[in-house]
Amino acid sequence: MTAERSVLPGRFSGLSIKLIATIIAVILLVEVVVYLPSLASFRANWLDDRLRVGVVAARVLDAVPDVMALPRELTDRLLTSAGANAIVYRRQGQSQLIELASPVRPDLVVTADMRQADLMTLILGAIDVLFATPDRTLRIVGQGDLDDSLVELLMSERPLRQDMLAYSRQIGIVSLAIAAVTAVALYLLASYLFIYPVRRLTQNMLAFRQAPENASLIITPSPRRDEIGIVERELAAMESDLFSMLRQRRHLADLGLAVAKINHDLRNTLTSAQLLSDQVATLDDPKVQRLAPRLVTTLDKAIGFAQSVLDYGRETAAPPVMAPVAMAALVDDAAFEARLVGHPTITLANHTPETLVLNVDAAQLGRVLLNLLKNAREALEAASVAAPAVSVTVAEDADTITLSVSDNGPGLPPRARANLFVAFEGSARAGGTGLGLAIAREITEAHGGRLLLADQPQGTRFDLILPAALRVQP
Ligand SMILES: Nc1ncnc2c1ncn2[C@@H]1O[C@H](COP(=O)(O)OP(=O)(O)OP(=O)(O)O)[C@@H](O)[C@H]1O
Ligand SMILES: [Mg+2]
Known part of the structure; x- marks a missing residue:
């Protein structure tokens, strides 16, 4: 506003x-x-x-x-x-x-x-x-x-x-x-038909904009059937939509704050539990030795979950800070972090041209690539595919630069497809938070681009489409 x-x-x-x-x-x-x-x-x-x-x-x-x-x-x-x-x-x-x-x-x-x-x-x-x-x-x-x-x-x-x-x-x-005489007559007619209703609309808009959470300010449409009547009805509909959206958003924001607080405490408690479990793992008892690793990984997962929820609340607020970034190196770094470099079974092919330099936020765009590459690795590890492979390719045209991350895995499960890019909803994977793609899309859109799932019969491909204006001329 x-x-x-x-x-x-x-x-x-x-x-x-x-x-x-x-x-x-x-x-x-x-x-x-x-x-x-x-x-x-x-x-x-x-x-x-x-x-x-x-x-x-x-x-x-x-x-x-x-x-x-x-x-x-x-x-x-x-x-x-x-x-x-x-x-x-x-x-x-x-x-x-x-x-x-x-x-x-x-x-x-x-x-x-x-x-x-x-x-x-x-x-x-x-x-x-x-x-x-x-x-x-x-x-x-x-x-x-x-x-x-x-x-x-x-x-x-x-x-x-x-x-x-x-x-x-x-x-x-x-x-x-x-x-x-004509002016007065026409003025009275126009006032009745046009000026008065427009003034009423204007007054209402000004008042509503000041206090959109006040439902009594929502305009009451008159029964007119002409264009002004339509405007009044549409405005009334828009104002009530806005009113409920704001109310919903406030509730969500309150809830989010509560979740963040609980989550924060939870993470700290889990971290203490992790320290304890590390000590328990050193005990000589064979039963403990059998159960301890499972306890450690479960706690790791829980802490990771709590951490990523906290990160989501924090990072999505920051606007990207643009600087020239060599894309090939950025992809390599992300692949390394996604544990795809030197992976025992999965082969990685980074086809990004060495010359491609873009004006982007390196940390944020690196996070997008990391999420996409990590998803690909996780999907390939969970499925048994012959010769699993992940590749990154670049296509350029006059308006856009498209980075495609593809794998030859099983493709998206229907549950993930239905809630794609929706935070906390999209996960179809045990231990997944369903935040990776939601964050990736948000960051891409903040860069003026789009993140799309490509339609293809085999494997999965995500297209990260960025505006060509981001290209840094050599
Ligand atoms: N390359 C892929 N191949 C198959 N399924 C995928 C692929 N990428 C994503 N998915 C599916 O989409 C779901 C949502 O992905 P997303 O990254 O948003 O969440 P997540 O990986 O479950 O959790 P997070 O990334 O937050 O740890 C995944 O759970 C997975 O089922
Ligand atoms: Mg993911």
Whole structure:
């Protein structure tokens, strides 16, 4: 378990705030996409309205032969009704102009040609108005009511700009209101469906991790049938598994401690008994002479058993300390300790290449080889095999280095096969503790490797598979 502890984020700082922010951002983005065309059409309508008044005025101009003859009052009223400074009417190469009594001479004229009304031009025109300097003069050009006539209006752009700004403000307020209402609605929905249950799960996990031996912290799953429901049920199952596993482990650890204590005392008592038995063996009585060796070996066995149980408790805790080790020599040493070197009947063949050097814990890996070789010797000694032999071979590929320890003995008895690698369970041999293979596997796995029993019809072969990364390059 890692020591650091996660803290549940506040109501508005975790998942929920991200959700609200995303919803609002998406809605505002959509609003902008909708806003631009609608602003463009607002401007187009506005300009069209002005143009229509201009067209009516133009019809008056068309009706009179001489515009100059019209009374000033009338032309001024025409112009004011269109909101224009000047109206130009062109037809068949001729043009007529009326303008206000005191016309302002424009220096910055921008033209809005209503005969060109595609969406892109309208949108660009609208954006241009919004960001323009306020004092421009607008020239609206459009079709008159007769086929080849053309009407032009000149006016200040300011009223158009003000109307467009007011319209934009309205749209902005409405958009924000829509975004806020939608975000709140979606947030409430998501909270109910998603955020609240996830917070409950998170809270439960944090609490349970702090005190996994407290069964009341195991989550009560809701009857939901969706993914969250599955997560809740799975979490509940996992937590109760963990709870019982921890409890079991604690009991085992307590038991182990007790066994170690008893074992320790037992070994000491046995050692005293051994000293006594050694003295008894020196007595001259023929009966004693007959029984003493059996007593000595029985005591030896018992002490060996007690010792290996003690060792198991001690050694499995230490992580391996890696250093370069010549494997051929390590195998030779292990074979010597396993009393295979110079054995009267068993022949030993160590095929490990002299050049193979691995980064391993020599003492621990030596123990693995010793256990495998000792098992092979014990199996061969117990069975009557013609030409008993033990061999160690090495196979290498890109990812792994495999050391195989094989013998031509009787193979594994079914009892040993069923509990292979299980401490205290695997032994099928009189006087065996059933620890050898369990320890060997543990050490191998601590080195990042695997210990496997090879499947073969004759004899026994154990494969000690180590990662190639352990190889030391010469
Ligand atoms: N090479 C082998 N051939 C036949 N049987 C084997 C071989 N290696 C192991 N076994 C069987 O597997 C059992 C378990 O082996 P393991 O080394 O774990 O325990 P053990 O040898 O009984 O006791 P320990 O090694 O702790 O003294 C042995 O009792 C033996 O029956
Ligand atoms: Mg053994």
